[in-house]
Amino acid sequence: MLSLSLSNHVPPLTLLSHERRILKLQSRSSILFHQLFHTKFLLLSNSSSLSSSHGVVAISASPSSVAVPELEDEDHFDDELRRLLALVPEEIRQTLKEHPEISELIEIVLDLGRKPLARFPSGDFVISDDAVRVKDLEFAVSQVGEFTNDNRAGISRTLHRISAIRNRKGEIIGLTCRVGRSVRGSANLLRDLVQDGNSLLLIGPPGVGKTTMIREVARMLGNDYEKRVMIVDTSNEIGGDGDIPHPGIGNARRMQVPNSDIQHKVLIEAVENHMPQVIVIDEIGTKLEAIAASTIAERGIQLVATAHGATIENLIKNPSLDLLVGGVQSVTLGDEEATRRGGQKTVLERKGPSTFNCGAEIVSKTEVRVHRSLEATVDAILAGRLPNVEIRKIKSHGVEVIMEKEPFIDEKTVDKKHEEETLDVSKLTKEETVSEVLQTKEITEAESSEKDTLMYLYVYGIAESTVLQAIKQLEMETAVELTDDISEAEALLALQAKIRKNPRIKSFATSHGIPVYVTKTNSGIQVAKAIRALLTDYEDGLGEFGSEDRLKLSEKMDALEEARLAIERIVIPKKETTDLLPRPPRIVSLQGKLVRKYNLRSERKWRGDEMYLRILPYSTEEDRDDREDEGEFGEANGEELDELGFATGESNDSPSGIDRLPLLPD
Ligand SMILES: Nc1ncnc2c1ncn2[C@@H]1O[C@H](COP(=O)(O)OP(=O)(O)OP(=O)(O)O)[C@@H](O)[C@H]1O
Numbered sequence: 001m002l003s004l005s006l007s008n009h010v011p012p013l014t015l016l017s018h019e020r021r022i023l024k025l026q027s028r029s030s031i032l033f034h035q036l037f038h039t040k041f042l043l044l045s046n047s048s049s050l051s052s053s054h055g056v057v058a059i060s061a062s063p064s065s066v067a068v069p070e071l072e073d074e075d076h077f078d079d080e081l082r083r084l085l086a087l088v089p090e091e092i093r094q095t096l097k098e099h100p101e102i103s104e105l106i107e108i109v110l111d112l113g114r115k116p117l118a119r120f121p122s123g124d125f126v127i128s129d130d131a132v133r134v135k136d137l138e139f140a141v142s143q144v145g146e147f148t149n150d151n152r153a154g155i156s157r158t159l160h161r162i163s164a165i166r167n168r169k170g171e172i173i174g175l176t177c178r179v180g181r182s183v184r185g186s187a188n189l190l191r192d193l194v195q196d197g198n199s200l201l202l203i204g205p206p207g208v209g210k211t212t213m214i215r216e217v218a219r220m221l222g223n224d225y226e227k228r229v230m231i232v233d234t235s236n237e238i239g240g241d242g243d244i245p246h247p248g249i250g251n252a253r254r255m256q257v258p259n260s261d262i263q264h265k266v267l268i269e270a271v272e273n274h275m276p277q278v279i280v281i282d283e284i285g286t287k288l289e290a291i292a293a294s295t296i297a298e299r300g301i302q303l304v305a306t307a308h309g310a311t312i313e314n315l316i317k318n319p320s321l322d323l324l325v326g327g328v329q330s331v332t333l334g335d336e337e338a339t340r341r342g343g344q345k346t347v348l349e350r351k352g353p354s355t356f357n358c359g360a361e362i363v364s365k366t367e368v369r370v371h372r373s374l375e376a377t378v379d380a381i382l383a384g385r386l387p388n389v390e391i392r393k394i395k396s397h398g399v400e401v402i403m404e405k406e407p408f409i410d411e412k413t414v415d416k417k418h419e420e421e422t423l424d425v426s427k428l429t430k431e432e433t434v435s436e437v438l439q440t441k442e443i444t445e446a447e448s449s450e451k452d453t454l455m456y457l458y459v460y461g462i463a464e465s466t467v468l469q470a471i472k473q474l475e476m477e478t479a480v481e482l483t484d485d486i487s488e489a490e491a492l493l494a495l496q497a498k499i500r501k502n503p504r505i506k507s508f509a510t511s512h513g514i515p516v517y518v519t520k521t522n523s524g525i526q527v528a529k530a531i532r533a534l535l536t537d538y539e540d541g542l543g544e545f546g547s548e549d550r551l552k553l554s555e556k557m558d559a560l561e562e563a564r565l566a567i568e569r570i571v572i573p574k575k576e577t578t579d580l581l582p583r584p585p586r587i588v589s590l591q592g593k594l595v596r597k598y599n600l601r602s603e604r605k606w607r608g609d610e611m612y613l614r615i616l617p618y619s620t621e622e623d624r625d626d627r628e629d630e631g632e633f634g635e636a637n638g639e640e641l642d643e644l645g646f647a648t649g650e651s652n653d654s655p656s657g658i659d660r661l662p663l664l665p666d
Pocket residue numbers: 020037105106107178179180181183186204205206207208209210211212213365
């Protein structure tokens with residue numbers, strides 16, 4: 001039997017659960033520690049050795065002297081917990097302190113005239129049989145900061161959150177005192193998603209641990225990846241109460257929000273004034289906040305946010321928040337398509353790009369369901385298919401942090417079955433669907449691996465089984481893989497009638513330089529012809545397929561987007577003259593056209609030998625010079641703007657064809 005040497009202040013019986021440390025005896029001479037909730041180990045033996053890989057920390061020691069884990073900031077944490085316990089009347093505080101799970105306390109509930117409760121992961125505990133009195137509430141309130149309009153307050157330099165319930169006169173008659181803690185490693189399951197700059201939306205029911213995870217993401221991005229992180233901290237929950245943020249956020253900075261109603265404005269201010277690379281925000285709950293988040297994402301800033309809701313489906317159905325996942329619209333089908341879908345006349349489709357690239361449903365503190373492509377998930381859900389999900393768990397029965405993947409479900413193949421064999425996917429058990437799909441995928445992958453090159457193809461409006469069949473028959477040099485993610489596609493194959501009805505897809509392809517091939521019918525022969533044409537083009541210009549156009553286009557799109565943002569964010573609302581970045585004259589001319597579409601005046605300027613556009617906050621009525629200038633670099637015309645999707649006019653549609661967001665109200 002191993003003997004454990006314990007530090008004096010840790011009672012032996014609480015060792016296994018204290019701060020959720022899990023020790024597992026691996027053999028007579030070694031012990032492994034679950035390193036999730038602490039960062040430092042105090043080695044009590046000189047003969048101990050410590051090694052770490054993949055979040056697993058192994059400590060080997062001689063049987064008689066074993067390492068004891070020690071929280072880096074244990075004293076600090078104890079002090080914080082003490083400050084929360086200080087809120088309850090002294091006579092019952094001791095009872096609470098002696099509770100064996102005190103280090104895992106979640107909340108203290110004090111309701112006038114009722115017995116005080118402590119909430120633990122294992123359940124509720126009645127702290128005393130004596131009901132809470134007015135003076136008990138007053139005592140607690142006197143120790144916390146000011147309550148803001150959302151009835152929340154904090155305790156300075158701690159992460160605790162105190163929420164008040166008031167009577168109709170506004171007097172406090174109940175308090176929920178939530179323990180806040182910073183937990184190192186709590187976001188390890190999400191590290192790979194955010195480290196490359198993906199925007200991530202965390203959702204989950206109240207109390208599941210979203211704030212704790214997002215705080216750790218902020219710290220991780222700021223410290224481990226040295227990004228400029230700005231937290232917009234609506235209730236001071238991420239960075240704690242007081243003006244000096246809690247050390248749990250690491251190098252991340254934080255902006256406080258004076259009033260939750262203006263959270264969206266602080267979000268925009270954060271971007272405009274503090275040059276963040278990442279914005280972190282807890283609880284996006286209103287339409288205005290969702291709009292502000294989308295605006296930020298549009299500017300290419302990485303966004304990490306939380307929202308309430310157990311699943312992505314909940315968000316899709318929430319009219320205030322559906323914008324976060326692209327929004328939903330009802331589309332009327334053509335007769336042919338409606339017949340093919342068994343008479344269904346309208347379908348729901350995603351309206352535009354999702355604000356976030358990835359999503360994670362927090363199931364518990366140790367389990368998340370990851371949607372690597374939120375757009376693909378939303379599309380799948382709206383089409384009645386199963387989305388791809390990765391289930392990631394921290395296994396506590398062992399000592400490893402294990403990433404689990406739910407078996408891969410290839411939506412395209414599910415779709416194929418849906419379309420070709422009119423097979424009702426919902427009637428299949430998940431296992432049946434998955435195993436069939438896996439078989440198909442294996443075959444495709446085996447075939448692909450024999451070919452020299454691989455091209456990603458996005459198919460729109462044509463049954464994918466027809467496409468796969470055609471590819472197989474053609475026996476070209478290039479292997480083709482169908483993708484659900486249009487942004488990774490190297491070519492787009494569409495049914496003409498379908499793509500005409502969806503200018504957004506076409507516009508996206510154009511703006512990203514993705515060549516589009518269309519067929520008039522979706523017969524096997526037509527489809528095969530189109531694929532042969534596109535593969536021949538691809539093989540002819542291998543490596544440069546569309547790349548030159550892609551470059552030119554992306555520069556034009558960037559320039560127009562820059563002009564649009566300057567107009568909508570600065571020139572119009574602030575009535576300020578704004579200079580754009582220097583561009584080739586041809587592109588400056590195009591920007592000038594866009595400015596005129598907003599009835600504004602612009603001037604071409606030179607910096608050295610570089611030309612740039614100055615946008616003035618005056619109407620075009622005064623814009624004589626510019627009009628006269630027209631034609632000097634004369635290729636730019638309104639039609640080109642239209643082609644690029646920057647048509648303005650009366651419609652509220654986005655100039656880029658990808659739905660733009662309305663301007664934020666003042
Ligand atoms: N990994 C963890 N280890 C230990 N305790 C945790 C962990 N994650 C969260 N907690 C605790 O669980 C409680 C709820 O966590 P948190 O406040 O982060 O949840 P939430 O989902 O943001 O809740 P809400 O939606 O109500 O704001 C807190 O007391 C927190 O300290």
